[in-house]
Amino acid sequence: MTDSGRTVSNWNVPNALTTLRIVMVPFFGWALLHDGGQDLTWRWVAWALFAVAMLTDKIDGDLARKHDLVTDFGKIADPIADKAMTGMALIGLAIIADFLPAWLWWTVTVVVLVREWGVTAARLSVAREVVMPAKQSGKVKTTMQVVALGGFVAPFGLLEGGLETIGDALWWLSAAALLVAVVLTLTSGWEFARDVVRHRAGRPTTAERQAQD
Template sequence: MNLPNKLTILRALMVPVYVFFMLFPAENELLFRWIACAVFCIASFTDFLDGYIARKRNLVTNFGKFMDPLADKLLVCAAMICMIPLSYLPAWYVIILISREFIISGFRLIAVEQNVVIAASYFGKFKTVSQMVMIILLILQIPALNLVTTGFVYLSLALTIISLIDYLYKNRSVLEEGGF
């Protein structure tokens, strides 16, 4: 197993660690939040790092193509789901963001059946980065950054919807050929 794939597996394994520190009731809640933030930041960095190493060293594998986006979705979705019981995000918001991930994943499955590879778009990449920044800001709950945090909440929602429309529009032939 190559280094990018190990980093991807590490990211997936960090998800329950993040959830534990984010939701476990502790005497020192602030310490646990900082640990959760550190775990999330490290896991998010592995997302960038595994892709960079895989492309630079020509280590792209079928396992990585499958597992990397799955680990990303696990991390971001788990992080956002943790925000609901803490009242940092409303459930409807998280449902919209997670629904987009399911729609795109299903869309990619249809494309694979047609031997079409759907590359990540810039909107999709910006969406991911905005969600990761939003999650970090929500974890930290810094009062002086409330306006910035709110801005990233709305930006992430907008980019989620825009990237969904962009993927579907640019790859509408996949749907047409799939009998939709």
């Protein structure tokens, strides 16, 4: 149901793309972990699946807003699809433990997943009462997270010969992006939790105060 009162069918292109992303998750995980993550061909396949998933995430959101095709199914399924794909990437990379030690990968994975799923659950719990808009820090966090995970899913550091130096440099850049993403994960998560507490207490959130100014 939209704000205009007309009923929007769940059978639409944005929801189909969201469902496709969910279906892609196990195939992405299998490709990433094939042969212990050491098979260059399957790592590139995994990277391609990850890239397609991130691209369809952008497309389905734009289509839903442009053509007024926002549905309750989409509101619930879209963040689940996003978190499932990025979660699979983090868990898979922690298992493979390329470039960074396994303990560091698992620490990053736990911190990011606890924050992401916690924020998603909280956002859905207050969705009928107030829309908690994504902050700029959250948007930058998502971008850096996608860049970092995409960089590590691709087997840059496994390249040999003349491409070895370039591959290692790309993984160092991915590590820098991952560091920024983790920092923003914590800070934006704290900001969101603060706004939820304010809303529960009947006080205006940061976005609501800015709208009043």
